Amino acid sequence: MSKPVVAIVGRPNVGKSTLFNKLIGERLSIVDDTPGVTRDRIYGECEWDGRKFSIVDTGGIEPASSDVILSQMRSQAQLAIDAADVIVLVTDIRTGVVATDSDIAAMLLKSGRQVILCVNKCDTVGSPPPEFYEFYNLGLGDPIPVSSVHGHGTGDLLDLIVKDLPPEEEDKKEGELIKVAIIGKPNVGKSSLVNKISGEERCIVSDIAGTTRDAIDTTIENQYGRFTFIDTAGLRRKSKVEDSIEKYSVIRAQMAIERADVCVIMIDASVGFTDQDSKVAGLAHEAGKGCVIVVNKWDIIEKDDRTMIEYRKRLEEDFSFMSYAPMIFISAKTGQRLDRLFDLIKHVANANSMRIATGMLNDVLAQAVARVQPPTDKGRRLKIYYMTQATVKPPTFVCFVNSAQLFHFSYQRYLENRIRETFGLEGTPIRFIIRERGDK
Template identity: 60%
Template sequence: MSKPIVAIVGRPNVGKSTLFNALAGENISIVKDTPGVTRDRIYADVTWLNHSFTIIDTGGIEPESSDVILSQMREQALIAMDTADVIIFLTDVRQGLVDSDAKVADMLRRSSKPVVLAVNKVDHFERQMMDVYEFYNLGIGEPVPISAEGKQGLGDLLDQVAAHFEDSRSAEEGDEIPKVAIVGKPNVGKSSIINKLLGQNRVIVSDVAGTTRDAIDTTVRWNGKDYVFIDTAGLRRKSKVREELERYSIIRTVTAVERADVVIVVIDAVEGITEQDAKIAGIAHDRGKGIIVAINKWDAIEKNDKTVNEFSGKVRSILSFMPYAEILFVSAVTGQRLPKLFDTIDMVLENQTLRVATGVLNEILTEAVALQQPPSDKGKRLKIYYMTEVAVKPPTFVVFVNDKKLMHFSYLRYLENRIRESFGFRGTALKFIVRERREKEQ
């Protein structure tokens, strides 16, 4: 099931980034095994009690005047309303209630998305409660007093946020149709691919606005089977500032990827693969999704017998953190290899949910350890007791060892390669959790 998305909206200097960092804790470190993918501090994964969710910072505002503040706050609110399951509206007890707060609150109230009102910079809960109560006037429910800097009141805030998760998710429960997100930079041909798939299939398509979001989900029927395509292309905000547009497209991508089982990263063959493509692919990799890299506009390329290999080599080198990704060369214009897309989606879905019996897994482990000794440090050698698969989407393995610190990243990568040699797992990330077990527990 996809994780809920929580967006933070608020005026300049109310402490949005402080709150974001306080909630994200240390989760927002750059992911070590993904060269070329810097984690923008736009989104982070948060776990609260038994809830996991993704938090999004809708953006900073650099105001020149109050008009600019209001228009940019509206922009943030629109992004939040487009993408979030729950919105945290952050205000500031020291500045008090201001006009732009009220105007944005009106928008949020009309959006019918759940909104949690947080009043920040409350250092003395008892003494400042009368000032907090003033925010009842916004008409969006009970204000929750917090201090993002002092990390006070965050538990109450998260309780309020989490209370809305069940409602927003129930609509998506029980839906077994595979969900496929089509992501990529603007103008790489995401919509053209979907339109071509529809044209070929001749189905009547109902473009129903997503149940919990305003993204357009399109159902495509292929060989008697339905697939839901989540398109990130149709929703473009007009923005003069490139950074703002890029931030918006990353937020868009995160929310589409979160809901998907398989992600198709579309790359423009004419332009070639870029760092921004790697950043977008990295979002899907971070979230352990099935990944297909579709090189579009392949019909526009002059080819010889080496072209495919050379282009694949470049893609593999820039996306070196996800060697498992499937690569397809397609053309939305001619329809070349688009039918192959469905076969590949099916294969990746199967690999995402593949379960390996513990006995078989440990035979492979024993063989792998015999072929390449585990690392040692200061005379102490890593012992691997056993391994078991505990979850799917992505396939997740727990490895029990004598000392976690001895498990080098490179040895884990070696074990992953052995597992892939035996079972394929093409198109999906694998996740490994290393746990310590004392010898006497054996």
């Protein structure tokens, strides 16, 4: 189910973003407009030789003094080691091998990951220049000459990437698992929640040293099913300086989100909502994941019978762009409502992967249109001919209409709500793809 992840690492300016863009081609995910959220283009989907995988560009290190670069590069590499199946180390033929390259190569080599060494900016076709051979000194095997700008060598690179991906069968066993990413600001209690859960439930895999990505996840089983909490290594390693670099914590969260079915968006009850909360929630929303808003540390709030209602109301305003997400008040410390949390996660995962038969969908459409007439403009009325579900995760509906322009956001919202109510689609974003056909 979850796609393998390929991470691109390397010094500033070696051409990582150029390579990334070349590899994903036009396949950049098209995201709808979410208020106030801009998504860095660090994640792309790629398909080569029948295999699908995600590529992450871990670039964007601020050029500063060289020792700062080295420490940032080390966190970048650590992120890749933790979370990627294949790592592409990009170097630059123009600068040759520099000390940082050797340092990072050694770190990657020690990790036991699949590492591919790419020598970029080999722009001339034919046999590579003599400088190319010094890259063998990095000890990562045969380097691949590439010109990201021209695209030379990228096919060979993709061949090697696909060869190094984990076998496809491994994906299958994840079928019945629900993958959960816990995301939120530092200190909201993410690791406390995982610790509490993994302490109380039967742990299937946890913290096993190894070279597969599973080692960073924690899988538990309980009466609600099997759940994998993603990237718990990143949560546990919190004291280390490396994860305190803001940029990496965002990339890390984003990688976890991409791999998840459901995102638990955690808010600290004693702090309340902040802009950063809306930012991470926005990432989960844009990625089309099931979402649950979890208000943690509820034990330390002084409450009366109105407190929760009022708190909920305020948060509903803050999270108005994901009004579909259920909200729950818990305590990772005392374990309050953790049962209910699993119940919700399961419910939301089901909604996120729900398939609705075309017939039923069009019945709902007909009723909705009869109840509230579609909008008109200059005497022309919106007609929605037909609707069908194209994909799940998230549920995505193709609507055939006479005019996309007439299909205003407010009417889309209305239809969305009708579909949600009818089919109990709680906790998942829904997407519409609009296809125009001329007036009949």
